Amino acid sequence: MLGLGADLLWADMNRLLAFLFHQGVLDEQFLQLQQLQDETSPNFVSEVVNIYFHESEKLLRNLRGLLMEREFSDYKKMGIHLNQLMGSSSSIGAKRVTNVCLAFRAATDHNNRSGCLRALEMLEHEYCYLKNKLHELFQIEQQRVLAAGVRYPVQNN
Amino acid sequence: MWFKATESCNCIEPQWPADELLVKYQYISDFFIALAYFSIPLELIYFVKKSAVFPYRWVLVQFGAFIVLCGATHLINLWTFAVHTRTVAMVMTAAKVLTAVVSCATALMLVHIIPDLLSVKTRELFLKNKAAELDREMGLIRTQEETGRHVRMLTHEIRSTLDRHTILKTTLIELGRTLALEECALWMPTRTGLELQLAYTLRQQNPVGYTVPIHLPVINQVFSSNRAVKISPNCPVARLRPHTGKYLPGEVVAVRVPLLNLSNFQIYDWPEVSTRSYALMVLMLPSDSARQWHVHELELVEVVADQVAVALSHAAILEESMRARNLLIEQNVALDLARREAETAIHARNDFLAVMNHEMRTPMHAIIALSSLLQETELTVEQRLMVETILKSSNLLATLINDVLDLSRLEDGSLQLETTTFSLHSVFREVLNLIKPVASVKRLSLTLHLASDLPAYAVGDEKRLMQTILNVVGNAVKFSKEGSISITAIVAKPESFKDARIPEFLPVPSDSHFYLRVQVKDSGSGINPQDIPKLFTKFAQSQAVQTKGPAGSGLGLAICRRFVNLMEGHIWIESEGIGKGCTVTFIVKLGIPDRPNESKLAFAPKVPGNHVSTNFGGLKVLVMDDNGVNRSVTKGLLLHLGCDVTTAGSSEECLRIVSPEHRVVFMDVCTGLDGYELAMRIQEKFKKRQDRPLIVALTGNTNKVTKENCMRVGMDGLILKPLSVDKMRGVLSELLEHRVLFEAI
Numbered sequence: 010m011l012g013l014g015a016d017l018l019w020a021d022m023n024r025l026l027a028f029l030f031h032q033g034v035l036d037e038q039f040l041q042l043q044q045l046q047d048e049t050s051p052n053f054v055s056e057v058v059n060i061y062f063h064e065s066e067k068l069l070r071n072l073r074g075l076l077m078e079r080e081f082s083d084y085k086k087m088g089i090h091l092n093q094l095m096g097s098s099s100s101i102g103a104k105r106v107t108n109v110c111l112a113f114r115a116a117t118d119h120n121n122r123s124g125c126l127r128a129l130e131m132l133e134h135e136y137c138y139l140k141n142k143l144h145e146l147f148q149i150e151q152q153r154v155l156a157a158g159v160r161y162p163v164q165n166n
Numbered sequence: 167m168w169f170k171a172t173e174s175c176n177c178i179e180p181q182w183p184a185d186e187l188l189v190k191y192q193y194i195s196d197f198f199i200a201l202a203y204f205s206i207p208l209e210l211i212y213f214v215k216k217s218a219v220f221p222y223r224w225v226l227v228q229f230g231a232f233i234v235l236c237g238a239t240h241l242i243n244l245w246t247f248a249v250h251t252r253t254v255a256m257v258m259t260a261a262k263v264l265t266a267v268v269s270c271a272t273a274l275m276l277v278h279i280i281p282d283l284l285s286v287k288t289r290e291l292f293l294k295n296k297a298a299e300l301d302r303e304m305g306l307i308r309t310q311e312e313t314g315r316h317v318r319m320l321t322h323e324i325r326s327t328l329d330r331h332t333i334l335k336t337t338l339i340e341l342g343r344t345l346a347l348e349e350c351a352l353w354m355p356t357r358t359g360l361e362l363q364l365a366y367t368l369r370q371q372n373p374v375g376y377t378v379p380i381h382l383p384v385i386n387q388v389f390s391s392n393r394a395v396k397i398s399p400n401c402p403v404a405r406l407r408p409h410t411g412k413y414l415p416g417e418v419v420a421v422r423v424p425l426l427n428l429s430n431f432q433i434y435d436w437p438e439v440s441t442r443s444y445a446l447m448v449l450m451l452p453s454d455s456a457r458q459w460h461v462h463e464l465e466l467v468e469v470v471a472d473q474v475a476v477a478l479s480h481a482a483i484l485e486e487s488m489r490a491r492n493l494l495i496e497q498n499v500a501l502d503l504a505r506r507e508a509e510t511a512i513h514a515r516n517d518f519l520a521v522m523n524h525e526m527r528t529p530m531h532a533i534i535a536l537s538s539l540l541q542e543t544e545l546t547v548e549q550r551l552m553v554e555t556i557l558k559s560s561n562l563l564a565t566l567i568n569d570v571l572d573l574s575r576l577e578d579g580s581l582q583l584e585t586t587t588f589s590l591h592s593v594f595r596e597v598l599n600l601i602k603p604v605a606s607v608k609r610l611s612l613t614l615h616l617a618s619d620l621p622a623y624a625v626g627d628e629k630r631l632m633q634t635i636l637n638v639v640g641n642a643v644k645f646s647k648e649g650s651i652s653i654t655a656i657v658a659k660p661e662s663f664k665d666a667r668i669p670e671f672l673p674v675p676s677d678s679h680f681y682l683r684v685q686v687k688d689s690g691s692g693i694n695p696q697d698i699p700k701l702f703t704k705f706a707q708s709q710a711v712q713t714k715g716p717a718g719s720g721l722g723l724a725i726c727r728r729f730v731n732l733m734e735g736h737i738w739i740e741s742e743g744i745g746k747g748c749t750v751t752f753i754v755k756l757g758i759p760d761r762p763n764e765s766k767l768a769f770a771p772k773v774p775g776n777h778v779s780t781n782f783g784g785l786k787v788l789v790m791d792d793n794g795v796n797r798s799v800t801k802g803l804l805l806h807l808g809c810d811v812t813t814a815g816s817s818e819e820c821l822r823i824v825s826p827e828h829r830v831v832f833m834d835v836c837t838g839l840d841g842y843e844l845a846m847r848i849q850e851k852f853k854k855r856q857d858r859p860l861i862v863a864l865t866g867n868t869n870k871v872t873k874e875n876c877m878r879v880g881m882d883g884l885i886l887k888p889l890s891v892d893k894m895r896g897v898l899s900e901l902l903e904h905r906v907l908f909e910a911i
Contacts, residue, residue: 019543023536023539023540026536026539027532027536030532030535030536031529031532037531037535037890038890040535040539041803041889041890041891042799042802043539044806044891045799045802045803045805045806045891047806049805050802050805050806053802056798057795057798057799057802060794060795060798061794061795063794064793064794064795093792093793095866096793096795096796096834096866096887097793097794097795097796099866099887100793100795100796100799100887101795101799
């Protein structure tokens with residue numbers, strides 16, 4: 010009985026992951042992260058993702074603050090923040106977020122304020138979406154772990 | 167005079183008295199005689215002086231002297247008529263004596279001279295005759311020269327054009343003019359070669375198509391010699407128009423004109439006389455004239471006929487070459503067009519393939535990735551089997567997608583096999599495992615026989631060999647509704663190989679390779695032997711396929727054949743007919759591995775979720791990155807690989823922490839120049855020590871400037887982000903082995 014529940018949850022999780030892959034929200038880098046999770050670091054993925062959320066929120070706040078200034082001219086600083094965000098997003102495999110960052114950076118290169126604003130809005134939207142979905146993923150994961158009562162994947166056969 | 171002499175002497179008395187009248191007459195006559203005698207030499211001298219050449223001056227002098235003296239004598243005689251003194255008598259005597267001497271001498275001289283003078287006359291006559299003869303000859307030569315000039319002019323006219331019609335027309339016109347002919351005609355042989363047809367005439371504008379049979383005796387006579395032959399004006403070839411003159415028609419001459427072809431010219435001889443066709447040229451002198459054909463005119467005609475032949479052959483050659491050239495130009499244009507079309511088609515196909523490939527690969531990756539993830543979880547045995555089958559099928563599908571691209575590359579000849587050592591048995595087993603589900607659904611029995619002398623391991627392209635076998639067996643299963651399928655694999659031996667299908671193919675095994683022979687027999691619907699050649703053509707589908715199964719051959723067998731060919735082998739199908747099953751056999755050349763290599767089998771292709779993890783045994787590394795996420799990910803990676811990881815969040819922290827125990831320092835250089843400076847400072851810190859850590863830069867920038875900068879500051883390596891486990895593993899191995907790694911940008 011227990012096993013069956015865990016299996017259903019497992020199926021759900023896989024379905025969600027497949028969906029996210031298909032949408033292009035996540036890419037192979039995320040898989041790499043999952044590969045690194047083993048008995049020595051059983052919560053590796055969630056740890057990394059949480060760090061990502063913290064940092065990204067900070068960066069997004071900074072970006073919005075910069076763009077909201079009346080006499081805004083410091084594109085370079087915005088570029089630095091963007092690079093940070095882009096770097097971390099690509100490290101965890103958040104493909105769509107990374108792509109929006111790229112577009113954002115192009116706008117800053119052209120000193121295009123309205124373009125930047127638009128990009129920032131899209132970035133925030135994508136980030137929220139990603140955050141929600143990843144939270145969902147982790148929830149299912151936790152439930153599954155509880156339901157199955159076994160440790161998450163044995164890495165070495 | 168004697169009278170006078172005696173009469174003047176006083177001794178003797180005259181007989182009669184001197185007659186006054188007589189004396190007077192004598193007196194006058196003497197005077198005139200003397201005058202004449204004096205004037206004749208003067209005249210002679212005068213005229214001789216006038217004439218330039220006179221060989222007998224000496225004789226003339228003598229003669230002159232004689233005459234002068236005679237004159238003198240007669241003059242002196244004038245004084246002796248009367249009584250004269252002794253002086254006069256003495257002078258007279260002297261004069262007479264001298265005269266006597268001179269006249270005798272002259273007389274003697276004349277004896278010699280006169281015959282000479284006479285002979286001069288004969289010589290003169292002789293020379294006159296000679297001159298007349300030379301004149302005649304001159305006249306002849308001039309005539310010949312005229313003829314030659316005419317011939318040259320004619321030839322020039324004829325040869326100045328390469329148009330056949332013009333040549334012939336010009337010939338007739340010029341000949342007519344030169345020789346003042348009444349009519350001139352050219353008869354050409356017809357296509358059948360049995361008749362001569364009137365092709366051109368001089369006076370008549372549009373010759374009606376008279377024909378004359380070619381084997382008339384007169385024509386044969388003309389054709390048999392290369393000279394101009396006089397023929398009768400009444401023969402058919404000469405009777406061109408109604409006879410208008412009152413008297414005899416003019417003489418007619420006919421000559422043959424050889425029609426030369428290119429093939430007639432040998433290198434060293436002139437054209438053979440034997441097998442050729444001739445045209446006939448007929449020339450008619452004006453009627454009612456007394457003209458005859460002269461020899462030089464005949465010669466002229468012969469020469470002209472030869473020249474015409476050469477000119478015609480040149481014209482023919484030119485025509486041929488022009489035609490050939492036009493044909494070539496046309497063909498070139500067509501070829502060019504075809505080539506451009508082909509190129510366009512190839513480009514279009516390549517673009518299509520590339521795009522399709524990319525689009526197809528993306529979902530494939532997702533499937534493969536997720537299936538491999540699934541594999542890592544807890545599964546029942548059945549589930550695991552299914553997942554493995556899914557994985558293998560997706561891998562094969564990915565391979566097939568690759569091969570669609572490969573096929574185009576195969577056809578271009580740019581595909582190369584990948585040679586690895588692999589286990590033959592496992593290849594067959596995998597094929598069997600893949601096919602078994604389908605076969606059991608269709609209730610077909612599947613048997614596999616592997617010969618006992620089959621080597622366990624072989625060197626070759628495992629993937630493509632498996633694909634070939636799978637394709638063949640798959641076809642067997644697809645087209646069989648019931649019965650059994652048997653797969654046999656043996657080592658092909660030359661003796662056992664007497665297949666008549668490919669007699670030129672003789673597999674000769676050696677120490678380094680052997681020939682694998684695989685035969686797949688099914689008891690299915692069979693194939694009409696006539697359709698067999700079509701099977702290997704891609705996209706062709708045999709009409710005999712009655713099943714409602716999936717669509718027909720498609721690329722499968724075509725690809726198989728190409729792979730088999732690449733492996734230096736052959737593939738063929740035998741079938742006895744519809745409903746009698748079918749046997750597919752192929753032979754490929756595989757290498758024999760030097761030694762059984764177990765370790766090489768460890769690498770599974772492209773399946774994430776690796777089974778082997780190299781442990782770097784607690785290698786101490788330091789990671790410097792100011793981005794928390796990246797730091798965690800890199801740390802996790804390295805931990806996973808068994809390293810002992812320390813992290814630093816800034817350059818200062820890194821400098822503080824770094825110690826000789828750290829073998830490698832990974833630093834992120836995405837953020838400005840910090841990384842480079844840090845590298846330099848680390849190097850400075852460890853300048854004096856041999857064991858400074860290796861410094862490797864991590865960057866997401868793919869430009870050469872970054873790489874150059876890294877090399878400039880003395881870094882030992884550069885890796886591109888994003889990193890995967892495999893990549894990091896490879897990087898660490900490479901670094902520890904070579905102590906330097908600059909990834910290609």
